[in-house]
Amino acid sequence: MKTDNESRRTWLKGALGATIVGSVPQLARADTPLTIRTEWQQFKASAQYASFRSAIASMRANPDANDRSSLAYWANVHVNHCPHGAPYFISWHRGYLYYFERQLRIVSGDPNLNLPYWDYYAYGAMPAEFTNPAPGNPLYLERMGANVHQALDLAPFAPTVFNFQHGTSNAFEPKIEDIHNPVHDLIGGVMGTMLSPLDPIFYLHHASIDRLTHAWALPDGKGIPYSGFPYSPADSHPYWAGDNVYASDLSIARYLTLDPTWIGIDYADNSVPTSLPPPPILSPTNAGRQNPSRQRPPFRTFRAAPPRRISQTRRSAGGILQASLDEQSVSLRLRLERKDAADIARIVAARRSGQQVVGAVKLVVDEALVAAAAGRGGFFYALYLNMPSSVDTPQARENFYIGTLGAFQIAAASHHGAASIEYDVSDLLARQKRIDFSELTLSWVRINGDTPPSGRAITAGEMRIDLSFDAAPASAPSPARPQGWYGKRV
Numbered sequence: 001m002k003t004d005n006e007s008r009r010t011w012l013k014g015a016l017g018a019t020i021v022g023s024v025p026q027l028a029r030a031d032t033p034l035t036i037r038t039e040w041q042q043f044k045a046s047a048q049y050a051s052f053r054s055a056i057a058s059m060r061a062n063p064d065a066n067d068r069s070s071l072a073y074w075a076n077v078h079v080n081h082c083p084h085g086a087p088y089f090i091s092w093h094r095g096y097l098y099y100f101e102r103q104l105r106i107v108s109g110d111p112n113l114n115l116p117y118w119d120y121y122a123y124g125a126m127p128a129e130f131t132n133p134a135p136g137n138p139l140y141l142e143r144m145g146a147n148v149h150q151a152l153d154l155a156p157f158a159p160t161v162f163n164f165q166h167g168t169s170n171a172f173e174p175k176i177e178d179i180h181n182p183v184h185d186l187i188g189g190v191m192g193t194m195l196s197p198l199d200p201i202f203y204l205h206h207a208s209i210d211r212l213t214h215a216w217a218l219p220d221g222k223g224i225p226y227s228g229f230p231y232s233p234a235d236s237h238p239y240w241a242g243d244n245v246y247a248s249d250l251s252i253a254r255y256l257t258l259d260p261t262w263i264g265i266d267y268a269d270n271s272v273p274t275s276l277p278p279p280p281i282l283s284p285t286n287a288g289r290q291n292p293s294r295q296r297p298p299f300r301t302f303r304a305a306p307p308r309r310i311s312q313t314r315r316s317a318g319g320i321l322q323a324s325l326d327e328q329s330v331s332l333r334l335r336l337e338r339k340d341a342a343d344i345a346r347i348v349a350a351r352r353s354g355q356q357v358v359g360a361v362k363l364v365v366d367e368a369l370v371a372a373a374a375g376r377g378g379f380f381y382a383l384y385l386n387m388p389s390s391v392d393t394p395q396a397r398e399n400f401y402i403g404t405l406g407a408f409q410i411a412a413a414s415h416h417g418a419a420s421i422e423y424d425v426s427d428l429l430a431r432q433k434r435i436d437f438s439e440l441t442l443s444w445v446r447i448n449g450d451t452p453p454s455g456r457a458i459t460a461g462e463m464r465i466d467l468s469f470d471a472a473p474a475s476a477p478s479p480a481r482p483q484g485w486y487g488k489r490v
Contacts (some may be wrong), residue, residue, distance in 0.1 A: 032489075034266040035101075035114050037207055040127045042268065043116035051110035056200050057138035058107050069107050074100055075197040077246045082194070084181075084412035085421065087166045088244065088254070090173055090213050093206050095244045095252035098263055100203065117207035117267070120183070124149035124277035130201050139200050144188025144378030145450030147280045151182035151380075155398060157216060157272045163223040165239065169351075169427045171223075172216055178403050180209050181380070185406035186449035188377025192407040211267040214260050214487075218270055221486035224258060226478040229485070231255035237478045261489050296387045297329035297443050305462050307337055317344070319364075319464025325381060326456050331443040334465060341437040343467050344429065348437070351430040360468045361426045363402060363442070367461030368419040370407045374457035378450070380406030381458070384443040385425050386432060399431050405444075405458065422466075440465060 043049060062070035077096070083089050101115045118127060126146035130139045155161075156175035163171040183205055184191050196202045217224055228236035231253065240255035256262050302320035309315045317340035320332060336344070347359040363385070383402035384391075391397045402423050413419040429437070442463070 032264060034261060035264055036266055036268055037114050037117055037211070038268040039119045039122070040116045040129075040204060041123070044127070044129060048110065048113050048116075051108040051113045052104070052116070053138055055104045055108035055110075055113065059103075060138055060198075060200075068103055071198050071200075074103075075195045077250075078197045079194045081245055081247075082412075085166070085174075085177065085409070087173070087239075089166070089177055090209070091254055091257040092244045094210055094213075094257040094260060094263075096246060097203065097206055097210060098252065098265065099246060099250065115203055115207050117211050118201070118204035119208060119211075119269070120148050121152060121273035121275075121277060124152070125280060126187070126201060127204075141199050141201075142189055143191065143199070144376055144452075145186050147450055148183045148186050149277055149279050150447050150449070151179060151186055152276055153179070154273060154276070154394065155401075156212070157274075158398075161216075161222075164217075164225070168223070172213070174403075176209060176212060176216075179212075180205075181409045181412075182404050182406060182447070184408035185377045185380040185404075186447075188407070188449065192375070192377030193411045196408070210260065211270070212272070214267060215270045215272045217259070218487055219484070221259075221481065224486070226481045226485065227255035227258050228479055229255075229262070235479050259486055261487055264489075293329070293445075294392060295390050296384075297331045297445060299331045299333060299441075302332055305464055307340060310466060313470045314466055314468045315340075316364075317341075317465045317467055319462055321462055323460045323463050324456055325444055325446075325458045327379075327446055327448070327452065327454055329381075329443070329445045331387065331441055334440045334442065336438055336440065336465070338438070340465075340467060344437040345435065347426055347467070348429045351426055358469060359426075360424050360470075361429060362466045362468055363423040363425055364462070364464050364466050365405065365419075365421045365460050366464070368405075368410045368413070368421060369459050370410050371453075371456045371459065373455055374407060374453045376453070377407040379446060379448050379452040379457060380404050380409075382445040382447055383423065384445065385428055386434070386441050387443040400428070402428065404447075407458075410458065 038046070043052075056071075059069060059071045063072065064070050065072035065076055067073055074096075081092070082096070083092055097115060101113075104115070105111050105113045124147055126143075126148070129137075131143075131146050133140050156172055156179065161170055161172050161175060163169060165171055165173050184196060187199075187201065190196055190198050191202060191205075216222070225237035225239040227240035231240055233241060236255070240258060242254050243251040244254050244257065245251045252263075260266060302323055305316070305319040305321045307316055307318045317336050318334060320334075343359070344361055347361055350356075350359075363383070382404055384400045385402050387400045388396075391400060402425060405421065409421060410419045413421050
């Protein structure tokens, strides 16, 4: 007898068997008008609003998961092809939105229909049109929450963030994904799963992430590898080689997604956020649940996982077994053997000095599962390394903050197998300026949304610190960039 998950995966794979017609978009010429995506508050006052509602109503009502004119089809594309926590997270979704936007125009019959975005840095609560349960509202679904204020921070837009992709230090892509993931978690419902494109707010959320990426990159592309235009393997950065795939006959040349204007897309506002939206006014009951303490959580003792070799290039410095997280925040201590502490010290010293480092320190959450009662989201955990007794400022927080863990992140890591999630903490340790690595502490601060679940939320077979000694990846330098290359069409 198949489990529910096995049956769902079989259905999802079968649903992608249908043949569809797709093509790489034509390059956007300088004399071709750009598609300008607008923020929801402006969008809903335009003639496109009725077209959007009509298209979403039609695509939600269409049960045929083999039909590109159904939301089920696009949910399946997301399940089967989307990268999360990996390179091309931004690139893949940029192409995904491009094709979905084209389909919206076909379904609505409106050739001028553009995707809107939700600027949650200006409006921390979901637009009211998506939370109104009136009969026949195609934008409404049951969700766990509408306020995403606690998912937001300004770290991706700090002046020090120059690099772009996963695998490089202090990079934008993983930092913006740390905003993306908890937005999914706090909204919850189907947004807490890989079938999140079934919820119309998904598309406004990802248009927001895409806009924030473009705003960060302007005006000069920062540390984005330059692909050349058009892409040529002979003189371009190999990062952009190949295609982003959405189905067997729907893909986009990856280099085209470097800059949205290269596929004819721009945004009405290309400024990066400089402040957070005002927090919501909460009832006394919810205020205690939603506002996380800035104090380090109390320590709890877990069963220890001994150090061991994981592979030829990786070993565990130890951790804990059968970890369980509930609505209480918690801290734990990891005591390391002398050899492991010395190796961490060498890796960190090299990072501090700017040397080429072959080695990394990683926090691994292995065999992660979401408890049934927490499967609809409505919460996440903020992770800290060596958190002091209190964290009072954003600057202090940045020196100890690892990232987030929630139902969506586990769903994204497990939809193709057992969930194993890694966080590279090498640069974080280097910033902390400590010299003794015989003991490390981990803190898991519970962040609640509007209607968080109670009881056990996440379990993990093991949480551990790994020392990875993989060879440093070879990388070709970006070709010389013409002045003003980013944000320009040819």
